[in-house]
Amino acid sequence: MKLDGILAFVTVADCGSINEAARQLRLSKSTVSERLTELEHALDAKLLSRNSRHNVLTDDGIVLLERARRILAETIEAKEDLARRRGEIAGPLRIAVPRAFGDLHLGPILYDFMDRYPDITVTADFDDRITDLGSTFDAIVRIAPAPLPKLATEQLTVSRRTLVAAPSYLDRYGRPETVEELEHHKAIHYMDRGPDDWTFRAEIERVVARVAPRLRVTSCFAMRDAAVAGLGIAWLPTFHSYQPIRAGTLEMLEIGVAPDVTPITMAYQHGPATRLRAFIDHLKLAFGDPPYWDEGLGFGESGKGAQE
Numbered sequence: 001m002k003l004d005g006i007l008a009f010v011t012v013a014d015c016g017s018i019n020e021a022a023r024q025l026r027l028s029k030s031t032v033s034e035r036l037t038e039l040e041h042a043l044d045a046k047l048l049s050r051n052s053r054h055n056v057l058t059d060d061g062i063v064l065l066e067r068a069r070r071i072l073a074e075t076i077e078a079k080e081d082l083a084r085r086r087g088e089i090a091g092p093l094r095i096a097v098p099r100a101f102g103d104l105h106l107g108p109i110l111y112d113f114m115d116r117y118p119d120i121t122v123t124a125d126f127d128d129r130i131t132d133l134g135s136t137f138d139a140i141v142r143i144a145p146a147p148l149p150k151l152a153t154e155q156l157t158v159s160r161r162t163l164v165a166a167p168s169y170l171d172r173y174g175r176p177e178t179v180e181e182l183e184h185h186k187a188i189h190y191m192d193r194g195p196d197d198w199t200f201r202a203e204i205e206r207v208v209a210r211v212a213p214r215l216r217v218t219s220c221f222a223m224r225d226a227a228v229a230g231l232g233i234a235w236l237p238t239f240h241s242y243q244p245i246r247a248g249t250l251e252m253l254e255i256g257v258a259p260d261v262t263p264i265t266m267a268y269q270h271g272p273a274t275r276l277r278a279f280i281d282h283l284k285l286a287f288g289d290p291p292y293w294d295e296g297l298g299f300g301e302s303g304k305g306a307q308e
Helices: 003-015 018-025 029-043 059-086 099-116 167-173 220-228 238-247 274-287
Strands: 048-050 055-057 091-097 120-126 139-143 152-165 187-190 197-202 205-210 213-217 233-237 260-268
Touching: 003 018, 003 029, 003 048, 003 055, 003 059, 018 029, 055 059, 091 099, 091 274, 099 120, 099 139, 099 238, 099 274, 139 152, 152 167, 152 238, 152 274, 187 220, 213 220, 220 233, 220 238, 233 238, 260 274
Parallel strands: 091 120, 091 139, 187 213, 187 233
Antiparallel strands: 048 055, 139 260, 152 233, 152 260, 197 205
16 A cells, blocks of 8 residues: 555545545645555455445445554554654645635744745635545644644634724714614625624623624625725734735724634644744744734733724
């Protein structure tokens, strides 16, 4: 058996299709198929039942899958043991990052990290659709309140989400001072198939504001730009809005509720490899506490503002 065949098998099993596995492995569909076929020949067993849309594990495939995962994990750990013995920070690092956060913040820090450690090679997938490691990634950056099952999690920093609007909008429609007053305003909503609601924490309870949308989009960049253009109020992470807030083209609104605070974490399957440990430490130092995008926004030294 070859390791690339085992990796192809585990990735297809995780993804459910050869097409998606090929995308994650950065290989052609034919190459993934060839590696699977070679593995099946080596084992003299059919591992997957293939059709045009899905690949379903056979009984033999189900038996092999967990052992194949262990083989890959042991291989990674062996490489890491050797690297630690040599004191090296080198080798491949595969990470998944939410697209906008990667573009704005993690990307520039990653490039600095790679300049510092020239023997590191990185595959960084900036994609909001990736929600789990599968067999393709060493770690995934998440902006979410709940940890992923069976994965270790380390907090990098936090994301704070606040209501923002342009001075031109506030001059025209007035400045809301309570949650109830929000319902008379125009909203810029993120289109995620959920209701057009904003849920806030006020002391020990949750309060909901239903604000009619002026605009629905699937991009936080578009939400920020629409808010700057004066189209309505947006509820945005400060890592998106901090630059126009500092420039005065957006204002944070005070309506008697706390900012929504969500941890930004790194999730990984095993104890962090030497290079991943170095990358996590590099990110924490670069982000700061509070994160650099919150500096000057009134959240205080501990990262907590008066609203909290």
